[in-house]
Amino acid sequence: MSYPARTIRRVKYSVLRPLALASLIANAALIVTGAAVRLTGSGLGCPTWPKCTDDSYTTTSEMGVHGMIEFGNRLLTFVLVALAFATFFAALLNRPRRKSLIVLSVVVALGIPGQGIVGGITVLTNLNPWVVGIHFLLSIALIAGCYALWRRIDEGDAKxxxxxxxxxxxxxxxxxxxxxxxxxxxxxxxxxxxxxxxxxxxxxxxxxxxxxxxxxxxxxxxxxxxxxxxxxxxxxxxxxxxxxxxxxxxxxxxxxxxxxxxxxxxxxxxxxxxxxxxxxxxxxxxxxxxxxxxxxxxxxxxxxxxxxxxxxxxxxx
Known part of the structure; x- marks a missing residue:
């Protein structure tokens, strides 16, 4: 008995693609919130890291608007982490499972905590301009990773x-x-x-x-x-x-x-x-x-x- 040739049907990544796009947009948004921190003079609104003060992980009323702006930028990191891990699990659960998507999602998921650590170093070094520059360039690298993941979803795995x-x-x-x-x-x-x-x-x-x-x-x-x-x-x-x-x-x-x-x-x-x-x-x-x-x-x-x-x-x- 002969079998008709099978064609590989493209899976509709109804969850994965929007998550990847959201991660891309959020990483670009981190640049904007980082700019707000710098341009409002709020870079040391939380004067230490990982806590916001020696006694609190969150901003306090005494720290004023600068503390709120800096702490808000820190909170966005948790949004990025959540999106990155949601994207990873979506890539892991989709069928057919594709190694390229899983690898890219892992790279992005690991890069965001690394970005947060560099952000902490900028605070601990009193906003050393070279460290701040590395912090920005890591965002550029994460944007590249998110963009690659987003585009690979609609591609095949052939050469x-x-x-x-x-x-x-x-x-x-x-x-x-x-x-x-x-x-x-x-x-x-x-x-x-x-x-x-x-x-x-x-x-x-x-x-x-x-x-x-x-x-x-x-x-x-x-x-x-x-x-x-x-x-x-x-x-x-x-x-x-x-x-x-x-x-x-x-x-x-x-x-x-x-x-x-x-x-x-x-x-x-x-x-x-x-x-x-x-x-x-x-x-x-x-x-x-x-x-x-x-x-x-x-x-x-x-x-x-x-x-x-x-x-x-x-x-x-």
Whole structure:
């Protein structure tokens, strides 16, 4: 008796996908709440860690609004942990079980407590600007992990198939590297500026004008590379979604660049600085979207039914 060829039906991850997206959004939100802590001078609103005070894990009325802002930022970590572990269990319980999703969910779930520890070190070091910078960059890494998990849900587990030639893929990776460099130098710029998170916190000692110029130069390079990538994709008639992803990245970069220049020439008003920090997360996400659009990952080919049927299935088929 012959068996019809089995096709691998895509499982509807009705719970997993929204959880992964929520985790991605929440990690971006952590950057915004972290910005609120710094820009309101609340970095030492809870002057110690892991407790908020020597006698209490929570803020007290005597600590005022700064304590509330800092403690609120700490509470968001618990939301991130809850989302990460819920995502892990959703990946674990879904069928067919996929190792790639489980691994990514574990990486994110472990990264969030690590991020919390680094946040504690920033408090214990009185907001050392280099430690604060690492704290921010860990959020960027977590966003990358969450984005990878979210996108992998709708992909198969076969070997990735490139959609564009190797030189263009190389250009895209160079663009992504410069995007990360822009964010990193932006962190250093912040560490040299006035928004330390507390009046007594030290700065990194670099000249703000000089490091800001380096940051601006990298931004121009990033926009130039992104525009070149967009034209290259159009020249080879790349898939529409790939060209669109590159176009969105350019628009995001222009918006982020405008905010950056306005905030610099208006002497860093707190609302624009907060918008610029959120823009960094959005720019990084748009960069990841471009990289993801350059390849496809189909489902693995269905195995031979005679090799996968159990004796019970073989008899009853």
């Amino acid at each position: 990735p198939i490139p959609l564009v030639p190797a030189p263009i893929r190389h250009l895209a990776w160079i663009t992504a590297s410069v995007s990360l460099a822009v964010i990193t130098v932006g962190v250093i710029v912040t560490g040299s500026g006035p928004h330390a998170g507390d009046q007594g916190a030290k700065r990194n000692g670099l000249d703000p004008a000089t490091i800001s110029q380096v940051h601006a130069d990298l931004v121009f390079l990033l926009i130039g590379l992104s525009v070149a990538l967009w034209f290259a994709l159009r020249a080879i008639n790349a898939p529409a979604h790939t060209i669109r992803a590159a176009g969105v990245l350019i628009l995001v970069e222009f918006g982020q660049g405008i905010i950056g220049f306005v905030q610099y020439f208006t002497h860093l008003p707190v609302l624009l600085v907060a918008a610029h920090m959120l823009g960094a997360a959005i720019t990084w996400t748009a960069t990841l979207a471009v990289l993801w659009s350059l390849r496809t990952r189909p489902q693995q080919e269905a195995p031979n039914p005679t090799e996968t049927l159990t004796p019970y299935e073989s008899v009853t088929a």
